[in-house]
Amino acid sequence: xxxxxxxxxxxxxxxxxxxxxxxxxxxxxxxxxxxxxxxxxxxxxxxxxxxxxxxxxxxxxxxxxxxxxxxxxxxxxxxxxxxxxxxxxxxxxxxxxxxxxxxxxxxxxxxxxxxxxxxxxxxxxxxxxxxxxxxxxxxxxxxxxxxxxxxxxxxxxxxxxxxxxxxxxxxxxxxxxxxxxxxxxxxxxxxxxxxxxxxxxxxxxxxxxxxxxxxxxxxxxxxxxxxxxxxxxxxxxxxxxxxxxxxxxxxxxxxxxxxxxxxxxxxxxxxxxxxxxxxxxxxxxxxxxxxxxxxxxxx
Numbered sequence: 001x002x003x004x005x006x007x008x009x010x011x012x013x014x015x016x017x018x019x020x021x022x023x024x025x026x027x028x029x030x031x032x033x034x035x036x037x038x039x040x041x042x043x044x045x046x047x048x049x050x051x052x053x054x055x056x057x058x059x060x061x062x063x064x065x066x067x068x069x070x071x072x073x074x075x076x077x078x079x080x081x082x083x084x085x086x087x088x089x090x091x092x093x094x095x096x097x098x099x100x101x102x103x104x105x106x107x108x109x110x111x112x113x114x115x116x117x118x119x120x121x122x123x124x125x126x127x128x129x130x131x132x133x134x135x136x137x138x139x140x141x142x143x144x145x146x147x148x149x150x151x152x153x154x155x156x157x158x159x160x161x162x163x164x165x166x167x168x169x170x171x172x173x174x175x176x177x178x179x180x181x182x183x184x185x186x187x188x189x190x191x192x193x194x195x196x197x198x199x200x201x202x203x204x205x206x207x208x209x210x211x212x213x214x215x216x217x218x219x220x221x222x223x224x225x226x227x228x229x230x231x232x233x234x235x236x237x238x239x240x241x242x243x244x245x246x247x248x249x250x251x252x253x254x255x256x257x258x259x260x261x262x263x264x265x266x267x268x269x270x271x272x273x274x275x276x277x278x279x280x281x282x283x284x285x286x287x288x289x290x291x292x293x294x295x296x297x298x299x
Contacts, residue, residue, distance in 0.1 A: 002065070003027065005052070007035035011045030013254055013287050020279040023052055031056055031064035036095065038069045043172035043189035044287045046083045046112055050170050053090030055193035055282045058167075068095030076100060081172065082111030109135060109173040109186065116168035121158040124171055125151050132186070135175055139184050141293035142249060149245040150186075150290065156238035157190045157286050165194030165283060181268050183292040191285040197222055197257040216260030216276035223255060223262055242288070249290055257284040266291075 005022035008015035033052065041049075056064045066087060069075045078084060079100045087093060110128045115121060132154075133147040154173070161169040169192030178185045198218040205221050206213045221227045226240035239255075243264060246253050253264040254271070261275045268291065 001029055002032050003029040004032045004034050007033065007038050007041075007045075007049070009037055009039045011035075011038060011040070011048075012042035013044045013256075016044065016048060016256065016281075016285070017278055019048065019052075020281040023055075023281060024279045026056070028060075030062075031060075032067065033064055033091065034067045036067045036070045038074055039071060040074065041078065041083075043081075043112075043174050043187050044191070044285060046078065046081060047170045047172055047189045047191040048281075048285055049083070050086055050090060050112070051191045051193040051281075051283055051285065053087065054167070057090055058193070063090060063092045066091035066093045068093060068097055070095070072096075072098070080111070081108050081174070082113065086112055086114065086170065107175050109175055110171065112170050112172045114168055115158045115161050115171050115190070118159070118162055121155055121162060124158055125155050128154065128173060132173075135186060136290070139175065139292065140186065140290065142290075146249060149248070153242045153245050153288060154188055156242050157188060157288065159238060160284070160286065161190065161192045161194070164197075164200045165192040167192055167194040167283070169194070169283070178289065178291065180270075181291055183294075185292065186290040188288040188290075189286070191283065193283040196282065196284055197255075198260075201227065214260060214276055215258030216262065216274055219255055219257055219260050219262040220274060223253070223264070246288060246290070250294075251291065252287075252289040254287045254289075255284060256281065256286075258282075 003026050008018050076098045079098045084097050109131055113124055129151055132150050136142045136146050137144050158171050171190045173188050175186045198215045201218050209217050223239050250266045252266050252269055255262050259278045259280050263271045263273055265271045265273055
């Protein structure tokens with residue numbers, strides 16, 4: 001019997017828990033990840049699909065089935081964003097996979113890109129730096145100095161996979177109009193199907209939190225308190241640095257790991273700062289949202 005994991009029609013950080021619930025119910029059955037009805041996917045959605053495929057292959061040793069989006073425009077967009085190039089290694093794909101030119105469309109700042117070692121992080125930042133500078137200053141109206149902070153945030157987010165995941169992951173960066181903000185944003189999504197924050201920090205932090213220790217408190221320790229599995233001074237400040245930069249530009253950080261999710265929520269968004277007891281999903285999934293500068297009031 002085949003277990004079907006339905007991909008939400010609009011697959012983003014808001015609907016991720018729906019997808020995770022389907023993933024958590026897999027058991028030992030053959031799996032079909034069904035995206036035929038998908039209408040749109042954010043960078044987090046595309047990266048999350050690859051994380052699911054990675055985990056399922058590691059669990060069973062065989063590729064799960066995958067049904068591509070039936071909508072031709074949606075499938076083309078996923079192809080341009082680089083999803084199918086990596087999905088072919090993790091899924092037995094059914095349906096039409098469009099052939100696209102290698103150059104992604106303007107909204108795709110960085111197509112889905114694998115990250116496994118430190119050299120991958122440097123390559124990612126190098127590839128995107130020039131294009132990001134034009135978007136941040138031209139489209140989003142941010143100070144040119146923001147480019148430096150953007151590169152740092154991207155680097156630290158990717159470095160989290162290299163140092164903590166125990167496996168490879170993916171990063172994707174796109175720009176589009178945010179649904180509730182009414183402004184352009186740049187979205188960075190980084191994800192892996194590795195050990196997750198709780199396992200990474202268990203040895204140094206579990207005793208400190210006692211009965212409160214959970215996926216959510218592990219996320220709180222990492223993002224709010226800047227703790228790390230590294231005991232040497234200067235290590236473990238990556239997420240704290242990302243948080244400071246995102247605060248400066250009124251951006252949003254969301255991290256999901258295991259059954260927990262933490263968010264630094266700016267004034268322009270409504271979200272729960274901390275959630276626990278979510279459907280379990282392997283590894284860690286991080287999303288950064290950098291909004292366009294607020295238009296100056298005309299007096």
